[in-house]
Amino acid sequence: MxxxxxxxxxxxxxxxxxxxxxxxxxxxxxxxxGDSFFVFAKPEDVARLGPWPSGSGxxxxxxxxxxRPQRLAWEQTVMPSLxxxxxxxxxxxxxxxxxxxxxxxARVVTFHDLIFFLYPQYHSLAKTLFFRRMIRxxxxxxxHIITDSDATKADAIRLLDLxxxxxxxxxxxxxxxxxxxxxxxVVQRIRQRYQLAxxxxxxxxxxxPRKNLVGAIRALRILRxxxxxxxxxxxGARGWQVDPVFREVSDPQLRERVIFAGYVPDDDxxxxxxxxxxFLYPSLYEGFGLPALEAMACGAAxxxxxxxxxxxxxxxxxxxxxxxxxxxxxxxxxxFLTDPAARQRYGACARARAAEFSWEGTARSTYDVYARVDAxxxxxxxVSVGDIA
Numbered sequence: 001m002x003x004x005x006x007x008x009x010x011x012x013x014x015x016x017x018x019x020x021x022x023x024x025x026x027x028x029x030x031x032x033x034g035d036s037f038f039v040f041a042k043p044e045d046v047a048r049l050g051p052w053p054s055g056s057g058x059x060x061x062x063x064x065x066x067x068r069p070q071r072l073a074w075e076q077t078v079m080p081s082l083x084x085x086x087x088x089x090x091x092x093x094x095x096x097x098x099x100x101x102x103x104x105x106a107r108v109v110t111f112h113d114l115i116f117f118l119y120p121q122y123h124s125l126a127k128t129l130f131f132r133r134m135i136r137x138x139x140x141x142x143x144h145i146i147t148d149s150d151a152t153k154a155d156a157i158r159l160l161d162l163x164x165x166x167x168x169x170x171x172x173x174x175x176x177x178x179x180x181x182x183x184x185x186v187v188q189r190i191r192q193r194y195q196l197a198x199x200x201x202x203x204x205x206x207x208x209p210r211k212n213l214v215g216a217i218r219a220l221r222i223l224r225x226x227x228x229x230x231x232x233x234x235x236g237a238r239g240w241q242v243d244p245v246f247r248e249v250s251d252p253q254l255r256e257r258v259i260f261a262g263y264v265p266d267d268d269x270x271x272x273x274x275x276x277x278x279f280l281y282p283s284l285y286e287g288f289g290l291p292a293l294e295a296m297a298c299g300a301a302x303x304x305x306x307x308x309x310x311x312x313x314x315x316x317x318x319x320x321x322x323x324x325x326x327x328x329x330x331x332x333x334x335x336f337l338t339d340p341a342a343r344q345r346y347g348a349c350a351r352a353r354a355a356e357f358s359w360e361g362t363a364r365s366t367y368d369v370y371a372r373v374d375a376x377x378x379x380x381x382x383v384s385v386g387d388i389a
Contacts, residue, residue: 001374004088004105006079007041007049008063008071009095017112019290020148021094023175025049027363029058038086040079061086075099090374092366097134100141106377108369109138110146113287113308114155115210122210122285136160143373146170146366148288149309170365171313172288173357177266178297180351181274190271194261199337200231202276202300204269204291205283207260208239212282212305217248217258218326219282219333224253226330228337232280235272237263273298277343278336281305282323289313293357296350301336301343303329317353318346 005025011018025039036057041049043062052060061082065071075093080101083091088105091098098109116135120128139145139160145167147153153167181187190196201220205211213234220232249258264272273279279295281304289310295302302318304310311320319332336343 001035001089001370002087003035003037003370004061004083004086004091005037005039006075006091006093006095006098007039007045008065008074010041010045010048017095019175020110020112020172022049023173023359024094024363024366025058027359028367029056030360031363031367033057033367038088040082072097076101089377090370092370093138096131096138098138098142100137106143106373107141108144108146108373109142110148111135111139111152111156111287112148113152113285114159115285115287117159118155119210119285122208139166142166143376144168144369146369148172150312151309152287168365168369170362170369171357172290172293173359173362174290174294174297174354175359178270178273178294178354180297180299181271187271187275190268190275193268194233194259194264194272196233196259196275197231199229199277200233200259200275201278201280201333201337202233202235202272202295203280203282204235204272204295205281206236206239207234207242207245209241209244210284211236212284212323213245214248215282215323215326215329216280217245217254219280219329220257221251221254222326222330223334223337224257226334228334230277230337231257231259233259233261233272233276235261235264235269269294270298273300276300278303278333280329280333281310282321282329283307283310284323286310292318293354297354299347299351301346302350303332303336315353317349 007021010021038059038061040061040063042065046060046062052058065074076099080099080103083103083105090106092108094110098107116128116131139162147167147169150169153169156162156167157164203216223230249255273295279300279302281292283305285308292302292304293313303321304314304318305323306320321332322328
């Protein structure tokens with residue numbers, strides 16, 4: 001097959017969707033399928049997604065796109081002709097939207113979540129209206145849809161009125177670097193770098209409403225009132241509508257116990273996951289919830305929301321909480337803070353659970369979708385030629 005992979009939506013800072021693109025491309029390279037892959041990417045991202053060794057079957061196609069509107073316009077107007085010129089058999093669009101114009105290439109699209117339909121208040125009105133329309137159109141034009149979780153698959157079937165046969169769940173995985181750090185020196189260095197006392201609760205996420213950091217801070221307040229001496233360390237860049245989070249820590253008793261570490265280098269995450277006493281992920285909605293799985297791979301005791309995809313990711317290797325109830329969040333966190341044996345037991349279970357997910361498996365399952373879709377495309381082409389004859 002001649003396969004195009006559209007990586008032009010890769011963000012400057014890799015979040016969940018960015019990690020998906022980078023790790024999936026690397027996983028597909030390792031499969032060595034013998035197919036030809038053409039990876040559309042902004043020039044500054046070509047090196048990030050490399051290397052591109054000769055004979056690997058992977059070739060970058062640099063595309064100069066400076067803004068999101070420019071990228072979306074290019075996708076609909078220029079990409080179809082580019083696919084025809086290169087002679088593409090199949091296109092994978094890994095970020096919700098895809099070219100809607102007719103093309104001979106089969107089209108696979110990934111829907112990471114249905115947040116624009118379920119929680120429109122978490123995005124601007126313009127963005128919500130745009131993506132609602134584009135996702136609906138893409139769902140009708142796609143030959144197949146990949147979702148990150150069964151929860152997202154069920155949402156897509158229900159909200160977009162799609163047949164189950166059109167969708168396949170392909171779960172994500174932690175990158176190989178997410179392993180428990182065994183060097184005390186490395187862990188201590190991280191503690192000193194971010195001035196982390198013990199014990200501490202860790203949350204890793206973009207600061208935005210659906211991550212429910214307000215609920216996490218309210219749970220911390222309950223723990224403090226009960227005499228549990230702990231801090232909450234929040235790692236992640238600021239998103240939008242962050243004022244409620246900072247208002248919640250205006251209480252002098254909490255101000256020094258909530259640490260905003262900001263965006264941290266990728267290499268700092270494994271020792272942070274290793275050093276924490278509890279990893280807390282009380283999100284109101286996730287298409288997958290990759291940080292929870294990364295923390296589990298590092299042996300962290302995880303408390304996660306009982307909503308959307310998180311139960312199927314965490315399984316019974318962590319404790320699930322009601323994200324709308326700070327008292328329940330606090331109770332689950334308290335279990336690990338006050339019971340070292342439970343913390344150790346769940347940490348071991350978490351590592352075993354995380355080992356069930358791999359990017360090799362994700363890449364293989366994704367490629368299996370490609371193969372099935374391409375087989376149907378070839379069958380249609382054969383039937384069409386036969387009809388003409």
